[in-house]
Amino acid sequence: MKDRISECEKMPDPDDDPACWTEFMKKNPRRWNELVNMIMFHESCCDSSGVKILAHAVDLVMCSHCDATFPSKKACGSHARAKHGVRCDQRYYADGSATCLVCATSFSSRLRVLAHLCRKNSACWAAVCSSKRPFRRLTDSKVAELDAIDAAARLAAQREGRSTPLALRQRRRANGNFAGRAILG
Secondary structure, eight states, X not given: OTTTOHHHHTSOOTTTOHHHHHHHHHHOHHHHXXXXXXXXXXXXXXXXXXXXXXXXXXXXXXXXXXXXXXXSHHHHHHHHHHXXXXXOGGGGGOOTTXXXXXXXXXXXXXXXXXXXXXXXXXXXXXXXXXXXXXXXXXXXHHHHHHHHHHHHHHHHHHXXXXXXXXXXXXXXXXXXXXXXXXXXX
């Protein structure tokens, strides 16, 4: 570990001064666990010496709000939402009309517009971010009001045993054509 982690390079060799390492582990248990988890050991039945071979250190993503590290951006994002209350910027561009500002597709609810904008590789969200065409950003108070409505809809759906509210109608593209699967009812 001493050869792979720059933080440990400053410390003496564990064989020469084990007390220094023990003190570091006791004073910084969380950081010690993070350092240990960054290293993967592989043991092979073909390895006659039985020596553990050090593999590459995993690239970790660090939280921008605290010193926590995560194995992926997704895990870091989940942490930021749960621990720091971070919310997506798309909320400021989805008004109560349930229509995408970019492609003018009409959805059954604002939650569906948010899902559309938050989709991985969303062309509509990319268009909003590119600022080639200015899009009106909602005020904090309006977003809070719309978020409260969305939270109530989510809660009602959860009480009915669903994770999200049902779409009451199909989405309709700007040209008037329906998009997606038909809603049976």
